[in-house]
Amino acid sequence: MIYPTLRATVRKGKIQLLDNINLPEDTHLLVTIVDEMAVETLNLGERIAAGLQDILLDRITQVDTPQELIAHLDGVLNEA
Numbered sequence: 001m002i003y004p005t006l007r008a009t010v011r012k013g014k015i016q017l018l019d020n021i022n023l024p025e026d027t028h029l030l031v032t033i034v035d036e037m038a039v040e041t042l043n044l045g046e047r048i049a050a051g052l053q054d055i056l057l058d059r060i061t062q063v064d065t066p067q068e069l070i071a072h073l074d075g076v077l078n079e080a
Helices: 036-041 044-056 066-079
Strands: 008-011 014-017
Touching: 036 044
Parallel strands: none
Antiparallel strands: 008 014
């Protein structure tokens, strides 16, 4: 099943959903990190299109463990 886009934020190193929705265990998520400038200048459709463009260009990273996610987010966010 495909769900609509969900808003989320990172708090204490963990992704926290801002929308009140229950997801089944082992649900796969596509996470697109959006910097503040993009949030201020792009509308939701443009942000989604940019995320889909990244998928088409194979600019994605798959993580399988919480430790891999933490390491990846640390690298991405430290570059910003």
